[in-house]
Amino acid sequence: MVEVDLTMIEHYEDLLGTLERHLEKIAIGHDPISLALLKSIHGVGRILALVMLYEIEDISRFARVQDF
Template sequence: MRLSAELKAFVKNALAQYNLPLPEKSDLSYTTGRDSMRGYFPDPLVKRSVDMNLRLIEIYDHEFSSIECYVEKITKNDNGRDYHLLRSLPGVGRVLALTNLYEIGNIQRFESVQKFASYSRLVKCKAESAIERQLT
């Protein structure tokens, strides 16, 4: 993911470096955005470099999608009930549901809802200094 983000940043920076406006469709996460960038640069060397980066982005996107589909298939088979419950929550898509399932693991390992909330960093920590702790 980091490498894909770096490639996208390179293309966006090249636009700024050559003082070119953003094309109407410029989101490089989508095929239409990548297609609008092909041939957009007048300098043939820059055009070639950008085109290479766009091809690498496509390779990464294809691989990420393939891995996500594979993991989702296994999850539906092994833990389908929990996966579908997570997906039923507003704002929880494929990746977030999978991340939550594999990050949390077996929910039964938490003794209470409070312990789970703390693990998830949903509980605001009490701010106190070492001196305050010594006084109490």
């Protein structure tokens, strides 16, 4: 029973990895500079950079840092 669960977990981890790579390719095509800048921030990895990129949309809508 545990082996089946572990196999399923591995399968879903593989699927998630594939999905993450696909989303990153789309983001690179959409806004590669912003994605690279976000990923250059210490502690921001691939997933958080994608979330921030699509949640923020256009950073210029924030006139000041305090408005973010």
